[in-house]
Amino acid sequence: MDFKDSDAEATYRAAARDWLDANIAEHDAGHYPDDMAKAKAWQARKAAGGYACITWPQEWGGGGGTPIESVIFGQEEARHAVDGSYFTIGLGMCVPTVMAYADDATKHRFVGPAVRGDEIWSQLFSEPAGGSDVAAIRTRAVRDGDDWVINGQKVWTSGAHYSDYGIVLVRTNPDVPKHQGLTMFWLDLKAPGIDIRPIHQMSGGSSFNEVWFEDVRISDAQRLGPIDGGWKVALFTLMNERLAIGTSGGVGPADILAFAAQANGTDGPLLKDAAFRQTLADWWVQSEGLRNTRMRTITALSKGQVPGPESSIGKIVAANQLQAIGNTAVEAGDQYGIISDPALTPLKGAFHAATMWAPGLRIAGGTDEILKNIIAERVLGLPGEIRVDKDQAFRDLPVGA
Amino acid sequence: MNFDYSDDQKFLKDEARKFLTAHCGSDRVRAVLDDPAKAYDVDLWRAVGAQGWLGAAIPEEFGGLALGHIELCAIAEELGRACAPIPFASTVYFVAEALMLYGSDAQKVRWLPRIAAGDVIGAFATSEGAGPVTARSIRTSVSAGKLTGEKIPVTDGDVADLIVVLARDGLYLVENGAGVTAEVLETLDPTRSAARLTFTDAPCEKLGTDDGIAAMQAVFDRAAVLLAFEQLGGADRCLEMAKGYALDRYAFGRQIGGYQAIKHKLADMYVKNELARSNAYYGAWALNAGAAELPLAAATARVAASDAYWFASKENIQTHGGMGFTWESDCHLYYRRSRQLALVAGSPAAWRERLVGQLEMRNAA
Numbered sequence: 154m155d156f157k158d159s160d161a162e163a164t165y166r167a168a169a170r171d172w173l174d175a176n177i178a179e180h181d182a183g184h185y186p187d188d189m190a191k192a193k194a195w196q197a198r199k200a201a202g203g204y205a206c207i208t209w210p211q212e213w214g215g216g217g218g219t220p221i222e223s224v225i226f227g228q229e230e231a232r233h234a235v236d237g238s239y240f241t242i243g244l245g246m247c248v249p250t251v252m253a254y255a256d257d258a259t260k261h262r263f264v265g266p267a268v269r270g271d272e273i274w275s276q277l278f279s280e281p282a283g284g285s286d287v288a289a290i291r292t293r294a295v296r297d298g299d300d301w302v303i304n305g306q307k308v309w310t311s312g313a314h315y316s317d318y319g320i321v322l323v324r325t326n327p328d329v330p331k332h333q334g335l336t337m338f339w340l341d342l343k344a345p346g347i348d349i350r351p352i353h354q355m356s357g358g359s360s361f362n363e364v365w366f367e368d369v370r371i372s373d374a375q376r377l378g379p380i381d382g383g384w385k386v387a388l389f390t391l392m393n394e395r396l397a398i399g400t401s402g403g404v405g406p407a408d409i410l411a412f413a414a415q416a417n418g419t420d421g422p423l424l425k426d427a428a429f430r431q432t433l434a435d436w437w438v439q440s441e442g443l444r445n446t447r448m449r450t451i452t453a454l455s456k457g458q459v460p461g462p463e464s465s466i467g468k469i470v471a472a473n474q475l476q477a478i479g480n481t482a483v484e485a486g487d488q489y490g491i492i493s494d495p496a497l498t499p500l501k502g503a504f505h506a507a508t509m510w511a512p513g514l515r516i517a518g519g520t521d522e523i524l525k526n527i528i529a530e531r532v533l534g535l536p537g538e539i540r541v542d543k544d545q546a547f548r549d550l551p552v553g554a
Numbered sequence: 555m556n557f558d559y560s561d562d563q564k565f566l567k568d569e570a571r572k573f574l575t576a577h578c579g580s581d582r583v584r585a586v587l588d589d590p591a592k593a594y595d596v597d598l599w600r601a602v603g604a605q606g607w608l609g610a611a612i613p614e615e616f617g618g619l620a621l622g623h624i625e626l627c628a629i630a631e632e633l634g635r636a637c638a639p640i641p642f643a644s645t646v647y648f649v650a651e652a653l654m655l656y657g658s659d660a661q662k663v664r665w666l667p668r669i670a671a672g673d674v675i676g677a678f679a680t681s682e683g684a685g686p687v688t689a690r691s692i693r694t695s696v697s698a699g700k701l702t703g704e705k706i707p708v709t710d711g712d713v714a715d716l717i718v719v720l721a722r723d724g725l726y727l728v729e730n731g732a733g734v735t736a737e738v739l740e741t742l743d744p745t746r747s748a749a750r751l752t753f754t755d756a757p758c759e760k761l762g763t764d765d766g767i768a769a770m771q772a773v774f775d776r777a778a779v780l781l782a783f784e785q786l787g788g789a790d791r792c793l794e795m796a797k798g799y800a801l802d803r804y805a806f807g808r809q810i811g812g813y814q815a816i817k818h819k820l821a822d823m824y825v826k827n828e829l830a831r832s833n834a835y836y837g838a839w840a841l842n843a844g845a846a847e848l849p850l851a852a853a854t855a856r857v858a859a860s861d862a863y864w865f866a867s868k869e870n871i872q873t874h875g876g877m878g879f880t881w882e883s884d885c886h887l888y889y890r891r892s893r894q895l896a897l898v899a900g901s902p903a904a905w906r907e908r909l910v911g912q913l914e915m916r917n918a919a
Contacts, residue, residue: 154556154557154558154559154560154624154835154838154839154842155555155556155557155839155843156555156557156836156839156840156843157555157843158555159555162555221555410910410913410914410917411917414917424910424914427907430906430907430910431903431906431907433910433913434853434857434905434906434907434909434910435857435861435906437854437909437910437913438829438833438854438857438858438861438909439829441832441833441836441854441858442828442829442830442832442833442858443829443832444832445557445832445833445835445836446828446829446832448555448557448832448835448836449557449558449831449832449835451555451557452555452556452557452558453558455556456558466824466825466828466829469825470825470829522814522818524821525814525817525818525821525822526814526817526818526821528821528824528825529811529817529818529820529821530817532824533793533797533817533820533821533824534797534801535797535800535801535809535811535812535816535817535820536801536808536809536811536812537812538812538814539808539812
């Protein structure tokens, strides 16, 4: 067990740090968040330097590096105020799926521009009737000559409003059990018949969308994998999701510790309150546990092993901790805590924002409950859920609201 | 960076598991549990000594194998998994570590080879009553080279040959003999013995400096990491037992492991155990590397491991239902041991407090 960089890792880190210092200065740092033009320019600069998609082969525009190098660069990049979140879903989930299932011409057309940040991708799986039960998809694709015609609705599509392309899972055969009648395609999100409407979240913002399809015509050449074989392709995409959605951002133990040193407790600063200190210690233990678990994941990756479901653990723990830390700081304000105006609240409203954002994080990318099922079934080998819909044709399944 | 056991360490751990599976089944743990006259498993203690485990982290010049502390962590994980009823922690994690930290050359030469050989059992005597050990709670004192005071509880105090005693002005080595009387205590975990030790003008020898509390804490930091691995081994075993029972037991026409109430409970156990494992690994690195991060890493490892073992041991009983509440079920062996390990180097609450204190110091620096 060695927590320090090896000589080679230290050399890589030093080079990455030098490159970042030189390029951030030129790039005009501090575009975080919400400045897509600058985010794209930064992504292009990283691609030119071999620091975009570090673990991908160089022939596809990647850096040809190792997982550890990718982590080291991420650690160094995180010291600067740059935002790569526009590309996370595309490069973490969609483009790997395209690389695994598309023909060579399609790969050559799309992979390079995605790596350089020229084009942004979205993932269109969830539907109003298919959240945790992703395979309950109702959006239909009907064959018409060499084309397919899509009708239906997707929901909770992150970033669809600024994306160029997407991968979409649709129902191509409703006469077989639900998992057997799905097909995956890539498509142009600017195509006629696609209507993208932002969702107004309870947190006030709009990071997600509804995407409506009305007679959207796409070519059979856009198919990823076999007809009715889309579920296997979707599992490939979702396997990558676990790696893509790792950290939650937002407030952590260090933030609330700094806050508590200033905040009024019952008798002196909140940080001197015994009950608060006990809880703070538990948050620290969780955060450190996640950080060190990621190190174990990276070690496994670097040895060529397939990482386990550690990232499922990560989201359960991080999302619940975010909710608890946010709310603890809110309640610490006593009557004043109800005020959420960033001008009047600690850390410019970050604790209040965390309180309002955390419910979404506990649901997105697999709810707490689904992730616990995944751990119980895939890691511990406990029995799967009873599936009353398993052997029935999709069209015969009962539906609710 | 390599955040895992090496292949050699994995081999050692596998061998330790095989050895303990053969020599420390639950029948051996129960033999100590059920016989008040048995303080520990003497045969197992000898066998473990013959394996060289007692000297795994002791330098060769003092008769050890000098494998290192990560190797000792690997052994600890397996001892915890087996609920081994021997004075290993007292002797190795506390007394040998205290000697390696603070012993003079003469003290090391005198004691460490005998510890490594299994000829000496150690005990670490700090507590004098309920509540955390502090400078104010210590009344034991030394006058003219003689130590007087009462320590309760002292794990393995009744069978120890060498006792490291916290007095007002530092740690002292006391040989169990003249001026020392032991009264065996009834505890939550009879598979580990404990005693009230009364010292009356007992001959003693200073170990280290005058700041006894700081010395105790430095020993605790090292022991905490090693104990965390025992706790982790126990917690993982609880999860295995719960999983095994959940697959074997049928209710309402199906395996109880198919119900989400059980699945989610076991998933929660898994999450806590994995976080505890990751934090224990970091503690092992800090211990082995002699890193400045050790106090914070040790506190983090200990809080995580104590929490994980408590949760796993109590929910293992719950998963077993009525069967889990019987004496014949092994569930309570782990429940009892989780209590013993969580308290032996200070309570989880005290460690949480210490952890936050370390964070404050780090922020102030």
